[in-house]
Amino acid sequence: MTPAARLSAAIELIGTINAQRVPAAKALKEWGTAHRYAGSGDRAAISGLVWDVLRRRASSAWIMDADTPRARVLGMLRLERGMDADAIAALCDGGRFAPEPLTEGERAALTSRSTRDAPAHIAGDYPEWLDGHLAQVFGDDRVAEATAMASRAPLDLRVNTLKAKREKLLSSLAHLGVQPTPWSPIGLRIELSADARSPGIHAEEDFIKGAIEVQDEGSQLAALLSAAKPGEQVIDLCAGAGGKTLALAAMMAGKGRLIATDHDKRQLAPIYERLSRAGVHNxxxxxxxxSNDTLLDIHASADLVLIDAPCTGTGTWRRNPDAKWRMRPGALEVRLKDQVAVLDRAAALVKPGGRIAYITCSVLPQENNEQIKSFVARHPEFAVVPPEQTVTVLWDKAEEFSKAALQSPEGWLMTPRRTGTDGFFVSVLRKQA
Incomplete structure (x- = not known):
């Protein structure tokens, strides 16, 4: 397929997503099935265009002064891909399989309009109802923060220190262009261009042998900040597929007791194979x-309870831009109740002197700082460990990280703009001895 034909396909797909209100991933899959002549490179390029349009949905429509699939795609090329009107016009020449030529109005919009005077939620590409929430945490920086959350994320890997060292993997995975992550001492990063296909990590020998796992650097750091130690009794209360369980196991070096559970047993399905591949035996x-409680035998005896809390996922928008436009206020209310329940459950499991590591992949203050304040008010036997004390686990990166991440009395907030990671909030709370 030519670049122009790919562009036409992206316009068609955006129209389908809008008209049928289907998730973008589903629409892309169905399009690929119906157009088997499109090669893997074509599908990757078209997917990249569609995801970029969803990242810049509001701002693209704004600069084009029109909210149609074509306008969104053209506006995205200007804003996200940095193409000028002439370059866009070269793709839209009206030839076979190409979009129709630019109108005078479209060329004028591409040449003269910008988001300089756009409302914050349009310039930052997020639902208007979230503007007050983002202003509460970021103030006048919310457009810059949201814009960073709309950019494509790199592919991050975590080195499984039970089986390998980062230095060796930098060599064995050099063909993928891996580099050390900026903050995590156990992370590797692969930068991806707009049209790049994600590499087949699952087919790599290092993955098959359990030496690496796909995990955003922010998620790696969240686990590290919990400071799990060998010999401790650690509970991963919202283990899901086991990403942070595996990180905790490596931190514990196979020593101590690690318990992984989740309220939804379906989420746990992949964890068994992942633990086996990673060489985790404890x-x-x-x-x-x-309705049976899986932790009835745990009576205030855990050294650490890690809560990878159910949340709105606003910190992962750059990986799932489709989700932010489908998010509704009611979803936040549901998640807040879920977080209260899991925090209160954790409180009963922690021994005196033990700690809770509360983590969200959200940037919203209601799920983060305010949730911690409410918890401490309900459970005065707990106190927040000062964030500057938790960051010492990052060794030589501690001071630099402290300047980059957003620090509050309740914990740390990482964002794509500040730390180059997904958005993660981490708070560590200690129970009085």
Whole structure:
């Protein structure tokens, strides 16, 4: 397919997503099935165009002064891909499979309009109802922060220190262009261009042998900030597929007791194979059965309870830009209730002197700082560990990280703009001895 034909396909797909209100991933999959002549490179390029349009949906429509699939795609090329009117016109020449030529109005918009005077939620590409929430945490920087959350994320890998060292993997994975992550001492990063296909990590020998896992650097740092230690009793209360469980296991070096559970047993399905591949032998996976409590035998005896809390996922928008436009206020209210429940459950599991590591992949203050304040008010036996004390686990990066991440009395907030990671909030709370 020619670049122009790919552009036409992207316009068609945006129209389908809008008209049928289907998730973008589903629309892309169905398009690929119906157009088998399109090669893997074509599908990757078209997917990149579609995801970029969703990242810049509001601002692209603004600069084109029109909210149609074509306008969004053309505006995205200007804003996200940095193409000028002439370059865009070269793709839209009206030839076979190419979009129709630019109108005078479209060329004028591409040449003269910008987001300089656009409302914050349009310039930052997020739902208007979230503007007050983002202003609460970022103030006048919310457009810059949201714009960074709309950019394509790199592919980050975590080195499984139970099986390998980063220095060796930098060599064995050099063909993928891996580089050390800026903050995490156990991370590798692969930068991806707009049209790049994600490399087949799951087919790499290092992955098959359990030496690496796909995990955003922010998620790696969140696990590290929990400071799990060998010999401790650690509970991953919202383990899901096991990403942070695996990170905790490596930190514990196979020593101590690690328990992984989740309220939704379906989420736990992949964890068994992942633990086996990673060489983890000290993890007890507890699958919920009906209304029975899987942790009845844990009576205020855990050294650490890690909560990878259910949340709105606003910190992961750059990986799932489709989600931010489908998010509704009611979803936030549901998540806040879920977080209260899991925090209160964790409080009963921690021994005196033990700690809770509360983590969200959200940037919203209601899910982060305010949730921690409410928890401490309900459970005065807990106090927040000063963030400057938790960051010492990053060794030589601690001071630099402290300047980059957003620090509050309740914890750390990482964002794509500040730390180059997904958006993560981390708070560590200690129970009085």
């Amino acid at each position: 993890c007890d996976v507890r699958t919920p059965k009906g």
